[in-house]
Amino acid sequence: MSQASVQSVAIVYGFYIAQRGIAGLVLAVALGQRYNDLRIDVYEASKEFGELGLGLGMWPRPMSILARMGLGEQMKKIVSPLLDDKNGISMEFRKSDSKEGYSIHSFTRALSSMSSLSRQDLQRILLDAVSQNPNCNCYSNHRLDTYEETNAGVTMRFTSGGSAQADLLVGADGIRSAVRRQMFPGLAHPKYVGYGVYRGLIQLEDIQSEEHTIALDRCVVYAGKNKHVIMYPISRGKFLNVVAFVQEPYSNAAMSHSQLLATFDGWERDVQLLLQHIPQPIRMPLFVVEPYLSKWVSDGSRVVLLGDSAHAMRPHLGSGAGQAVEDAYVLASLLSKPLPEAVHAYDNTRREAAYRISGASRTAGEAYDLYAPELVDEADSMSDLGREKFRKIVDSGYVWSYAPFDFAE
Ligand SMILES: Cc1cc2nc3c(=O)[nH]c(=O)nc-3n(C[C@H](O)[C@H](O)[C@H](O)COP(=O)(O)OP(=O)(O)OC[C@H]3O[C@@H](n4cnc5c(N)ncnc54)[C@H](O)[C@@H]3O)c2cc1C
Missing domain, CATH: 3.30.9.30 (D-Amino Acid Oxidase; Chain A, domain 2)
Known part of the structure; x- marks a missing residue:
């Protein structure tokens, strides 16, 4: 276990059609494994923490990250x-x-x-791991509305009227992210x-x-x-x-x-x-999230985007969740550095890399539909x-x- 540079991290994620918060859950697990004194508050927009969804493909690279997190044996059972x-x-x-x-x-x-699996099975493994961390508190029925950032931390306000504080807010709230809406008002809509x-x-x-x-x-x-x-x-x-x-x-x-x-x-x-x-x-x-964002970190360096909120991409390479796993692992690891260095290192490590995959996914879709310029004839x-x-x-x-x-x- 190492020491995190912050004392509390809030992760917002929740419910959206047939997908549910893989990025936020992987981050919660990765943080809990690394920092035993870190308070992790997970805010979920829907009424219950549950599992929902269809199939998901995971490639060797994200599978190797989940294995590094000690989840390899459990993953083998569900592929x-x-x-x-x-x-x-x-x-x-x-x-x-x-x-x-x-x-x-x-x-x-x-x-x-590709390891093919059911999203439900993956979510169950991640939820089990999260529930084993006594420092991780999960709050359902908390839909983030806005946040306010100061030098001392972040205050989150929920649509239900309540509020909460944390040192760092992670917007893992998917393609229609409330966090992105506030960080980039012009790019609120995918x-x-x-x-x-x-x-x-x-x-x-x-x-x-x-x-x-x-x-x-x-x-x-x-x-x-x-x-x-x-x-x-x-x-x-x-x-x-x-x-x-x-x-x-x-x-x-x-x-x-x-x-x-x-x-x-x-x-x-x-x-x-x-x-x-x-x-x-x-x-x-x-x-998708396009045009690509110029940064994933707020001006005050206390709010970051992660997963689909930052880089929802076309699914033609089956890579969005894999990229979210990578974001989560990298951010968790870098939080041993002080702020703002930690979050800027995260932005530098992940943003361009994820957008490269996003571009490649678009090109793959053009090939599958046989309208890529090279394939029209x-x-x-x-x-x-x-x-x-x-x-x-x-x-x-x-x-x-x-x-x-x-x-x-
Ligand atoms: C058809 C299709 C097939 C795909 N297949 C694959 C595949 O095979 N392999 C792969 O790696 N990826 C695949 N993807 C991509 C993958 O599903 C996503 O990249 C992944 O689910 C993103 O996870 P996430 O946790 O970032 O976002 P999500 O799973 O969307 O979770 C974030 C949640 O936060 C919620 N939320 C929104 N607003 C708020 C708020 N204000 N407060 C709190 N919560 C909020 C959102 O509703 C959302 O449910 C596919 C995508 C599609 C569309």
Whole structure:
């Protein structure tokens, strides 16, 4: 255990559709492990601290960070056993917008292997770890409204009328962050990036009675013009997590299940089958934090942004939560330095790095939808040269996923 430069840290996070506070929870765990005298107050906007959510992919790099935090054995228990074989394919990319879909690229587990898991399982592990720290207080039903920063600390005001103080406030409050709204009033609203995302879980047994060629041991990206579908097994293979990305103008109205199926009319049969078996697709319009922020630290250096509040990105590389894990670990470690040095070191270490991944995610999405400038001529039928171009774009995007986490403590 080392000594933190501050005596108390407040973390705000809460409930937003099917995601819940991975960044805030990892930070609470990491701080508790490092600093035994640090008061950690976690404020959650929803009424209960609970678990909710669908599938999540975690790459070797964030998995190695969670292992450094002593959570490796527990993580092994919740990742899909289908990904154990080191020699097999980890990720396959298919051109699927015709009846005869075909594989255009893949990489093996030896290079990089996504651990697929249920968000609920991960949240349970993190909540268990948080609850073991007597210095960590979790307050539900506390939605942050505004904060006030002085030389002595930060006062938080909640929409319920109450207030609280801390030496440092961490805004891990997601894409519609109240903390970011106050730090950057002009960038309070995230940007809609033109995708409706339709997600659902399929019980493996529901699909087993059907004739199909779905590769159940890997993550598959079914690419096509202006839309794509991603599928991977979660919950130790009990479920398939299916996510369809459809380019559509912003609207409050979601497509019905039958409209979604019609949108993928003419695609290879496996895609149609997957979409048919989603019980009721959950739709969310896709937003990101753009333009990128010029800093993640307030003028007084007592408020910082972390996770999606700072860098919500397109999910095409499955990297947002992994980046949040990295933010949390780095910030926790740097808080052994005095303020403001600690938070500026965090900003310097993490901001550009996260935005690089955000840019790579955008490029990967352009490739999956076959409208990246290099691939436009390949959209109807992909030549060998087209596959090579696709491979280059995709491979450069995934480099971070297996790059060693070499942050010097
Ligand atoms: C379709 C899709 C698929 C994805 N797949 C992957 C993947 O496979 N792998 C991966 O690494 N990432 C993935 N991501 C990204 C990942 O979900 C996010 O990056 C991650 O959940 C961010 O965690 P967070 O804790 O920063 O934010 P959140 O999980 O959003 O939690 C922050 C919470 O704070 C709440 N809050 C808001 N305002 C307040 C307030 N005033 N007071 C208190 N709380 C507040 C928010 O409602 C929010 O729920 C995906 C994203 C999408 C959209």
